[in-house]
Amino acid sequence: MTRLPVLGIDVGGTNTDAALIIDGEVAGVAKIPTDPESLVQSTAVAFTEALSTAGRIKKPLELHLSTTLSTNAIVEGRGDPGMLYVTEHLVLPILRDWQPHLIVNAAGQDNHYTDPLTNMNFTAQGYARLTQMLAPGIVVLEGGYSIEGALPYVNLGILLALAGLDFGAVREPDWRPDVVAQPREISSAIARTVAALQDMWASRRDADLEAMFGAGQFFRRRRDIYYDTDNIAERQNERIRLCEACSGWRSIQSEALHAFSGRTVRIGVVIIPRQACRQCRMDAQGELERLSAEVRAGRLNLTYLQDIAGDS
């Protein structure tokens, strides 16, 4: 199986996530703060960032056909109409273009209207209808914190829809139309975002990849990531080999300040992609040796090797 789009449903009140999968592996991800005032802007940044992770890709068609959307165009106050609008007008047309072998719905349920951590208004009926429209081969329960208020109803709705059975009677006991209503301005903001993303998808083959990723041997980027659960501020310097034969090995040097302990940890990571060419595999081993020497010299604390084909 070489083509595997994954649709992730995630709560977008805080962050916008994008994932790019090439040849069955994650080639690029992005997590950027959602801008509720300008969804087009923050969504576009997430998309560009996810693409930039993948390095320069010689076959634009391959890149674009492999692009999967984990779209968080649905943020605070969004309910069933918004979710279903995005599915109908953006996700399904892309899937029709792409003709996937398998659709996986990462069905997180923290966007349910009873979820204590989020401010979205998705319902069991909405989930069931989404499942019916998307017709996924696999549905994975990814999360959700309203254990009694959401999960039994949502999962029943999903299961009935997957089985092709009538889900019309599934309703949460505390469901109220005014609670799950979606304001008109949110509906129009969603429609504008979807229109911008439709344009982006339609013009994807015109993208100047060399302008995005450069023409050198490596694509370089720096990322600053803050992990709010553990109060860790990390800076990553990443190099991605722009290889014409495979998706290219990667080297990441990371420096993370663990604010609770006051410790700074420096690590080096080498990633060998699943279908790495011989040269990339050898070069990645060389990079690992170089990083290991940095550990011996006391400039790095640790090195990690991720050999994706060997790990799985």
Ligand SMILES: [Zn+2]
């Ligand atoms: Zn290669």
